Amino acid sequence: MNPQSAIPIPQSLFSPAPRFIWPDGKRCAVMLCFDVDGETTALSEDPALARRLTTMSQCEYGPRVGVPRLLGLLEHLGVPATFFIPSFIAEHHSAMTRAVATAGHEIGAHGHLHEKLAHLSPDQEEAVLAKSLHILEGIAGARPAGHRAPWFEINPGTPDLLKAHGLLYSASLMGDDVPFLHANGLVEIPGQWMLEDWEQFAFNAEPAWGFVPENCEKVYDLWMREYEAMRDFGCCFTLTLHPWLSGRPSRVRLLERIVRDIQADGSAWFATGSEIARYVLAHPAARRETDLDAPI
């Protein structure tokens, strides 16, 4: 163990040049994302689920109980986060949405009713985006700068649509582990399914969602091993959590432990999506390209 750190020193002897030069000598960016899907988790799948009160109540747990608890933890730890909120949820949980903004966290767009973009025509996709930006700005007091597509899936025209509506960044693709620029100058902050809580914790009997909920010890190990390696490779650790899952008590403790151990490590820059995007745009030489071929 490194006496300065709660994290064991990796035994790997393989340490390539960092993929990205982060500010202030930090070796890794950490973007904590909360996708506050709430009731749209069910309603976007089937509006008839509105009559399933238990399923709906599990979804409601996120904005009603999970978010206030997580806001308390973030304040206690002194770290910023980015909340992607479907505008239907912002409308129906406006006090929750304003509390996120008042606490100084970033609010990004996440559809209106958590629509799957692949199922929308270009006109429908633009209408949903415009509506969601308008509603979020009206409630939170600031126009969103970032967009996370529901289910992470975007269409070929989405980057130009986001740019045309004044957004600074997208946080949906998975083809890299450091930010990159789309051809139109939109910043992409990539994520990955391994750093997502749905695969670890989601479960509903009917409709059948998720799997057997995992033990937090296993998830700590999964995520911290990835953090340690991403730190050594100079990556962006984009962790995506849903308050209806990660607002449950033992998982709030899990997040506290992860953030505390990353803070103790001293290598990470905790930043919102906007902060990362602005840094990327201001430091075009920060990214070390490794592509051997042009994309298809």
Ligand SMILES: [Zn+2]
């Ligand atoms: Zn979502």
